[in-house]
Every structure is written in C-alpha cells, then in structure tokens.
Amino acid sequence: MSQLSTQSDLVAPFLEIKNAQIIYDNAIEAVRDVSLSVAEGTVVALLGSNGAGKSTLLKAVTGTLHLEDGDLEKGSIHFAGRDLARSKTDAIVRDGLVLVPEGRKLFANMTVEENLTMGAHLKSASELRRLKQTVFELFPKLKERRSQTAGYLSGGEQQMVAVGRALMAEPRLLVLDEPSLGLAPLIIDAIYETIALMRRELNMTVFLVEQNATQAMNLADYVYIMENGRIVLDGPAEKMRTNLDVQEYYLGFSSGGEERKSFRDIKHYKRRKRWLS
Amino acid sequence: MTYLLELLSSGLAIGAVYGLIAMSFAIIYKSTGLLNFSQGEMSMIIAYVAWSISTGTDGNPFIVAIGSIGFAILFALAVERIAIRPMMGEPILSQIMVTIGLSVIFRALVTLLWDGLPHNMELAAGNALVDFGGIQVRVAQIAVVVMLFVAIAGMWTFFRYSRFGLAMRAVASDDGTAQLMGVKTGRVQMAAWAASAVMSGTAGVLFAIAFELSPSLYGLGLKAFPATILGGLDSVIGSAFGGLIIGVAENLVGGYISSSLKEIAGFVIIILILMIRPYGLFGEKRIERL
Ligand SMILES: Nc1ncnc2c1ncn2[C@@H]1O[C@H](COP(=O)(O)OP(=O)(O)OP(=O)(O)O)[C@@H](O)[C@H]1O
Ligand SMILES: [Mg+2]
Numbered sequence: 293m294s295q296l297s298t299q300s301d302l303v304a305p306f307l308e309i310k311n312a313q314i315i316y317d318n319a320i321e322a323v324r325d326v327s328l329s330v331a332e333g334t335v336v337a338l339l340g341s342n343g344a345g346k347s348t349l350l351k352a353v354t355g356t357l358h359l360e361d362g363d364l365e366k367g368s369i370h371f372a373g374r375d376l377a378r379s380k381t382d383a384i385v386r387d388g389l390v391l392v393p394e395g396r397k398l399f400a401n402m403t404v405e406e407n408l409t410m411g412a413h414l415k416s417a418s419e420l421r422r423l424k425q426t427v428f429e430l431f432p433k434l435k436e437r438r439s440q441t442a443g444y445l446s447g448g449e450q451q452m453v454a455v456g457r458a459l460m461a462e463p464r465l466l467v468l469d470e471p472s473l474g475l476a477p478l479i480i481d482a483i484y485e486t487i488a489l490m491r492r493e494l495n496m497t498v499f500l501v502e503q504n505a506t507q508a509m510n511l512a513d514y515v516y517i518m519e520n521g522r523i524v525l526d527g528p529a530e531k532m533r534t535n536l537d538v539q540e541y542y543l544g545f546s547s548g549g550e551e552r553k554s555f556r557d558i559k560h561y562k563r564r565k566r567w568l569s
Numbered sequence: 570m571t572y573l574l575e576l577l578s579s580g581l582a583i584g585a586v587y588g589l590i591a592m593s594f595a596i597i598y599k600s601t602g603l604l605n606f607s608q609g610e611m612s613m614i615i616a617y618v619a620w621s622i623s624t625g626t627d628g629n630p631f632i633v634a635i636g637s638i639g640f641a642i643l644f645a646l647a648v649e650r651i652a653i654r655p656m657m658g659e660p661i662l663s664q665i666m667v668t669i670g671l672s673v674i675f676r677a678l679v680t681l682l683w684d685g686l687p688h689n690m691e692l693a694a695g696n697a698l699v700d701f702g703g704i705q706v707r708v709a710q711i712a713v714v715v716m717l718f719v720a721i722a723g724m725w726t727f728f729r730y731s732r733f734g735l736a737m738r739a740v741a742s743d744d745g746t747a748q749l750m751g752v753k754t755g756r757v758q759m760a761a762w763a764a765s766a767v768m769s770g771t772a773g774v775l776f777a778i779a780f781e782l783s784p785s786l787y788g789l790g791l792k793a794f795p796a797t798i799l800g801g802l803d804s805v806i807g808s809a810f811g812g813l814i815i816g817v818a819e820n821l822v823g824g825y826i827s828s829s830l831k832e833i834a835g836f837v838i839i840i841l842i843l844m845i846r847p848y849g850l851f852g853e854k855r856i857e858r859l
Contacts, residue, residue: 359658359745382751397746399739409732410739414751417732461750 388464400443411460584816609790615770807851
C-alpha cells in the first residue's frame, strides 16, 4: 500500500497545520508545535487520550478558538489555500470545512429537521431541499424522526443527526470530534460504517479525532497520535496497526500491566524519540 | 357588569403595553442572553421622538407611525453597535451594567432634550373615543391590543417558518454551535435589538397617546420585566401573555379590592406562578439529556 503513504507527499495537502502552538487565557499551553496534514480524498485519524489537545486543535481549524479565549500563538493553518488563522467560521464553512463537534451539540429543543436546516444555514432554499433529500436517503431513520425533538432522541440517533447536520453544509472536508463518545459498541460500528460509506459514495475527505483507536485506525489511511499537546507518533495506518507501541498502548494488546500506560512509559517509544530528536 | 368590562378592557390595554415591552426583553434575552434594563427608557425616548414628529406634522398618524418606527430601528442599531457590540464576549454582568448605565443616560437625555413636564400627545385619531357596548375606549387602547396580537403572530411565524428566525433560536440554544453552522451572531443581535425597539416603541407611543407622555414613562419597563419572567424569560410569545395577565390582574385588584394593592398584585401573581413553574408559564425547560 505504498500508494497511501506517497499520497500525502505528492498531492498538495488539503488541510495543513504547521508548527501550531495554541494557548488559552494567555497562560495554558494546550497545543505545542503540532504539524499535521490531510490530503484530499484520504481519511486521517488523530488519536490521543483525555486532555491531549485534540479538540483544541479542531477549534483552531474551525475558527472558534476566540470564543474560549484561545489563541494560535505560533504556526499556521491552511485549508484549500485559505489561511484559517485569519478566517471567520462562516467563511471556513462556506469553503467546505465542516465540524461534527464533540458531544454532538444538537439544538436540543429543535426538531430533527430544524437541526438539519441549521446545518445548511449558508445554503439557498433550493439547495436546502436537495441536501435534505440526500441526507434523508443516507439516513432513512432521520426522515422517520424528522419532526421529533432532537434532545429526546437516543445517543446513537443524536450522533446521526449531528453527522447529517454537518453533511447539510456539503463538506469537502468533514471533521469529526470523537463520534463514538458515549455510544454502545454496536452503535459505534454503525457510525463507522456510515463514515466509510460517505467516503466511498461521496468521495469525502475525513479528519477523524478519536480516543477509540481500533475503529479509527481500521478506517484511516494515516494516523497521528497526540499526547500532552504534541504529536508523539505518526505514520500510515498499516504501519501503525502493526507498531508494537501502538498495539500496547492503544489497541489493548498489553504485554503485562493492566492499566493503560502513557507513551512515556514504553521503552520502544523512548528509544524512538531519542532517535528522532 | 359594565364596571367589570371597563376594568377588563383597560386592563387588557395596559397589559398589551406591558406585553409588547415584555416581548422586547425576551427577544434580546433569548437571542443574546442579555437583559436590557434600558428597555423602558428606549421606549420612552421613542415616544418623545414620536411626540416631536407629531407636533411638527399636525398629528398626521401615518407620518408619526413611519417616522417613529424608522427612528426606533436606527436608534436600536446605534445603541447595539456603540454600546453593546463592544461588550460581546465580556461577562454577562458587565453587559447588564452597561444597559443600566444606558438607562440612566436615556432618562437624563429626555429631560435635557425635551422637558420634565407631562404632555398630552395630541393625535386626534388615537384620542378618539369608541363606544364598545356601553364602554368608552380610546382608539389608542384598541390599537395597542391589536399591535400586541400582530406582534405575537409575527414573532410566531418568524421563529417557526423563517430561516433567520430558526438561526435566532439556534443562537439562543447554543451560540457556539450556531456559529459552527455559519451563523453570524452579530447579525442576530442586531435583528433582536431592532425588533425589540419597534415593539417597545410602539407600546410607548400608544401609551403616551392613551394616557400621557412624561419622563416617568420608563417605569413601564419595570412593570414589563416581571411580565417577561412570568411568561418565561426565553419565551417571546409567553411574555406577551405575561403582560396581559399582569395588566388585567392589576386592574381587577385595583377596582375591586383596593387601589393601594394594585401595584403589588402583579408581583404576587408572579411569585405564586414561579413557585409552581420556575421557568415561567411558557419558558422552555432545558433538555439535559445527552
Ligand atoms: N476553554 C479552555 N480554557 C482553558 N483551558 C482549556 C480550555 N479547553 C481546553 N483546555 C485545556 O486544554 C487542554 C487540551 O484540551 P482538549 O479539550 O483540546 O483535549 P482533548 O484532546 O480534546 O481531550 P478529550 O479527549 O477529553 O476531549 C486540556 O488541558 C484542557 O484542560
Ligand atoms: Mg476533545
């Protein structure tokens, strides 16, 4: 599968983050010197445990850092030629970079259909009709539930609405922040099947943030692993799946201890890191 | 019987005044989370401007209506841009302090630009008396009730069927996520301020015609605010009914029990209702489920 590893080298990256440093409240450094790129047509996964800085990076990508007093202090973020550090969220969405936020964030008091309509906020009335039809074809269940209050749906259904709402903006790059969060394994499988389907059918580029590594790694072409605000490991998914460190840390093939260890505790990683720096 | 009808009809009229101003509180609160404590003062300033237009045009009702609506919109947009927009993202308490500051400035402006005396707003069309089965009602009193129902129908349609109304509800529910959909919250805030000024301005002008124009007109805001709480702070339409309830209750208590209890009747009702329904009569309960 050398095709995959060369893809990101040859094709100009769609999303490119270079040496990003992100600071909250002028004091808390949440992301330190992160570089990452997503090539068009690929699925890239960013893995990392709680507090690694994954969502923070996505806030920078969607132009919403300022809402939480965050700031891209150093580095640059570009999407399809646009400088995201200097862009407003509505312009970013218009360009086709759309986020399914962590925890779904539905408009709880609105119906399913109203939530979908909000997803197409920047679209005309006729585009809205067409997109709604597409999304209802993809998720027949949402059509059934269209007039129900979103806040009372089950977790899995809510995630479906969240993904459907993002699709209403016709993303060229769909960004998902922990789509499996709080869902039962069977539902997670369904969500991942949907993402795989969108990639196949709609030829969508996907940037996936997860703690749940197994699923994400099976779907992704390229994987980054983030810890304490930094990328500590990255590579084509094929290689990452067979990487001993990754197996031990993320995929649960532990060679001893019960708890999840930090990368820092794993010898391979230490050696590798020393070698890298 | 006539006495009861008289109390009810004038109660509905004053209740409609409260209702329109209460809707103004609610629409700003709903879309931006801010309580505009200068709402009554804005209503008063618009009434004074309407009075000036009226005296300058021999009381032509159309010119007064169009002129004061136009002024209300410009006035609200200016206040929003100059005083409120720069405070976006600041702690909500600081924003509320700004509106309290504005209320003091507006009150001073009225006595500075006009005077401190009560006036009759001479608008023949509005002062005319209509006979309603034995009860005499002023046209302005009927007009304010009609305007309230126009506002209710308008707001209901707007929030239910228009894309921008939907976006306003989205901002009310979660502004960060609404921005992720491409909603410009600044525009939503401008629209909310403009709509609130038109509604509370209408209330102020019609009140001035039906009763009198004086620098204490801002007190309507103090009466309308509890009506907003009663209807549900985030329920624009509920606030309208909150106003009607308080207006009618005040009049009935004042007419049948004692005029000294009139002023507190509304507040007693509010306390009773909030004990049973803490979100107000029509307020949306937050859906906590994840
Ligand atoms: N609004 C904020 N203000 C200050 N610090 C924040 C803010 N949001 C996040 N942080 C801090 O930044 C760091 C990274 O948080 P972030 O939410 O990006 O992690 P994450 O990788 O998404 O974690 P999770 O998997 O739990 O969602 C954490 O230490 C967090 O406490
Ligand atoms: Mg996160």
